[in-house]
Structures are given as C-alpha cells and as structure tokens.
Amino acid sequence: MIDLYYWSTPNGHKITLFLEEAGVPYTLIPVNIAKGEQFAPEYLRISPNSRIPAIIDREPEDGGEPVSVFESGAILLYLAEKFARFLPQALRAQVAAKEWLFWQVAGLGPVAAQNQHFNRYAPERIPYAIERYAKETHRLYGVLNTRLQGREFIAGEYSIADMATYPWIVPHQPQGQNLDDFSNLKRWFDAIARRPATVRAYERSKEVNPSAEVTEESRKILFGQTAATLKT
Numbered sequence: 601m602i603d604l605y606y607w608s609t610p611n612g613h614k615i616t617l618f619l620e621e622a623g624v625p626y627t628l629i630p631v632n633i634a635k636g637e638q639f640a641p642e643y644l645r646i647s648p649n650s651r652i653p654a655i656i657d658r659e660p661e662d663g664g665e666p667v668s669v670f671e672s673g674a675i676l677l678y679l680a681e682k683f684a685r686f687l688p689q690a691l692r693a694q695v696a697a698k699e700w701l702f703w704q705v706a707g708l709g710p711v712a713a714q715n716q717h718f719n720r721y722a723p724e725r726i727p728y729a730i731e732r733y734a735k736e737t738h739r740l741y742g743v744l745n746t747r748l749q750g751r752e753f754i755a756g757e758y759s760i761a762d763m764a765t766y767p768w769i770v771p772h773q774p775q776g777q778n779l780d781d782f783s784n785l786k787r788w789f790d791a792i793a794r795r796p797a798t799v800r801a802y803e804r805s806k807e808v809n810p811s812a813e814v815t816e817e818s819r820k821i822l823f824g825q826t827a828a829t830l831k832t
Contacts, residue, residue: 602626602679603656605646607633608809610709610767611672615653616801617763618676622685630808639829646670650829657682673705676760686759693755700747700754700761704768708744711736712768715775721823734776741769741782748784752791766792 602619604626606612619626631637631652638650647654647670654670661682669678677698680687688694715733718726744765747754754761769789772779779786792798 601658603629603658605629605631605643605652605654605656606808607631607652608805609633609652610712610770611651612653613767613770613801613805614672614764615655615675615679616804617766617798618679618686618760620797620800620804621758621763621795622679622683624679624683628804628808632809650825655679671705673701673764676701676764680760686763688755688757688759693757697755697759697761701764703743704761704764708737708740708765708768711740712771712775716771717823719776720774737775737777741772741777741785745782745785748788753788758792762788762792766798 602624604615604619606616606628607630616628618624631643633652637643638647638652643654644650646656646668649670651670653672653675654668655675655678657667657669657678660667667678669675677687679685688697711733714729715737718729718733722729744754753759754765766789769779769785779789
C-alpha cells in the first residue's frame with residue numbers, strides 16, 4: 601500500500617498518473633498547500649523541502665520499516681523500479697526515459713512554474729519576467745516537439761518521462777503557449793489526455809480540490825516562504 605501525500609498541482613498529478621496506470625492500491629492524503637499544511641512538523645519529517653508530493657511505501661521490497669520518498673522525480677523512479685512498470689528495460693530506451701524525466705524536473709517544470717507565477721500570481725506585472733519565461737517555455741515546448749518527431753511517446757513506449765511532462769503541458773494556455781504551433785507535441789498530448797488512467801487521475805484531483813482559486817491569504821502562504829517557515 602502506498603500513502604500519497606498530494607495536492608492538485610502538476611507535480612501531484614505525476615504520481616496519480618503512475619498509480620492509476622499501474623493499478624496500485626493507494627491512499628490519497630490531501631495536503632492543502634494553500635492553508636500551509638505542507639509546513640506541519642509531521643509532514644516535514646516526510647518531505648523536508650515542504651513540497652508535495654511525497655509517499656510512504658508501507659510494504660517496501662526489503663520487508664523492513666516503511667520507506668518515505670519526497671520529490672516527484674525520485675518518487676516516479678522509486679515506483680517504476682518497485683513495480684517494474686513504465687521504465688523501459690532496454691538500455692538505451694531506459695537512459696532516454698531518465699534523461700527526459702530529469703529534463704522535466706530541472707527544466708520544463710521550474711520554467712513553466714515561473715511563467716505561470718509572473719502571469720497569474722505576482723502582485724505586479726513585470727514585463728521582462730513575463731517575456732523571459734514565456735520565451736523559454738516556448739523554447740522548451742519546441743525541444744519536446746522535436747523529440748516527439750516520429751515517436752509515439754518520449755522514450756518510445758509510455759513511461760515515467762511522459763507522466764512527468766504531461767501535467768506541465770496541461771496549463772499551456774496560462775503559460776501563453778498554443779499547442780497548434782507544435783504538431784508532434786499536440787498529438788502526444790491528446791493521446792495521453794484520452795488514456796483512461798489520465799481521466800481517473802484528474803478526477804481524483806477534482807475530488808480533493810474542486811476550486812483552484814488563490815486568495816490573498818493563500819498567496820502569502822504559497823509565495824512568502826523563508827527558512828523561518830520550516831522551523832518546527
């Protein structure tokens with residue numbers, strides 16, 4: 601049994617995508633980041649960076665005590681290796697899946713997040729920041745579009761690389777991107793959106809957080825953090 605500490609963000613969706621695809625039993629434990637629940641001492645013991653998602657594997661392979669994992673990329677790798685699913689076995693395909701997983705974690709995710717922040721959440725509009733992140737997001741979409749030329753999925757077969765990347769393409773409109781500009785990416789995106797497990801994963805999101813509204817109070821919690829926030 602997997603305990604998934606979750607909120608309805610792209611990084612949270614990555615893990616529900618895997619668990620729904622793999623048919624793994626899991627308990628979804630909401631962590632309302634707009635209310636600051638990610639800073640609770642008991643959660644920081646699992647996820648010291650105070651971010652979601654995190655998991656606890658109650659039945660680790662070594663038969664020992666439960667194992668906790670934080671950081672979405674690390675969680676996807678852990679689950680893929682534990683269940684031998686969605687990580688290609690062939691050497692070169694496996695290398696590709698890991699490369700593109702880290703491309704998302706280190707590139708697309710942070711850039712797209714800053715894009716959306718300066719477009720939607722910043723208290724003042726800063727044209728340079730908006731343009732900077734919109735252009736870099738556009739470049740990264742182009743990188744992915746090129747990768748998908750002649751490929752159904754990022755590493756050939758559906759893998760954790762696709763699961764990591766798809767949720768960050770879902771908000772393409774707030775990111776100022778038009779999928780019609782990226783024919784390969786659009787084909788890939790539409791194919792994943794139609795997968796039954798994808799539909800189920802996003803339905804779980806609606807159950808947990810039917811409204812994604814950011815209030816002034818939640819804005820302070822989400823974007824006003826310092827090291828002092830993590831003191832317990």
